[in-house]
Amino acid sequence: MNASPAEWSGEMVARRGALARGWRRVRPLLFLIAGSWLIASLLDYSARTASAHEAPAGFSMGLLHGACMPATWPALALGKEVVIYAVKNEGRSYDLGYTLGVNLCGALFFGMWFWRWQKWRQSRTSP
Template identity: 45%
Template sequence: MTDTQAKVAPQHTLLRRVLTRILSFLIFAAIVGWIINFAIHFANKPAGPAGFARGIVHGALMPAALPNLVIGNDVPIYAANNTGRTYKLGYTVGVNGCGLIFFGVFFWRVNRWRKKQLSGGAQVLKDRGSP
């Protein structure tokens, strides 16, 4: 008689996985925060009013500035000295481009996960002899 019961993973491996993910996330957030802080200060160095290009940079960095703002760092995410409409168009392009990349990757991963789950379910039904 063969034993077909699934083996349950020990509790300490699950805890280790969760702690590893949390630590990885915190390290990643710290690195992103440092990069964003550097990039924003670097983007604000040129003299003169901010134009379309700096608007794109500020717009793309704006969503990523949230962790710095939460911990109390005052990060400039909008140039007060700007060219007007061209800066605002660049800012809008930057925000939307950043959102497209973030949500595009997120939904791509969810769709890939969903397809994997559905194909796994079809394989189980096929193994059971269902049509």
């Protein structure tokens, strides 16, 4: 029953190709969900410990929380409770860091996405 690849029938090759294509479509989604869950857990831990300490969260902690916040969306959508903002913070400096982190993360993500999309479109139009 275990035939070598040279002895495979056309149906076996087609079935194996379909499974490989299916896995190539599912694997990035699984990595996205797992990565989001990990980042959400780290952000939740960071925000909770920042609230528990006596020293309020400052600019650098706001930058970190802001940069991680967009990546937590899939985990939030799946029902994980995530603290995405340190309640005990320094005020304006934390808010500036948070806003800058969100914007830098968004610029990086969308910049990479548009670059790949443009590259894909060029490859389709080029001979």
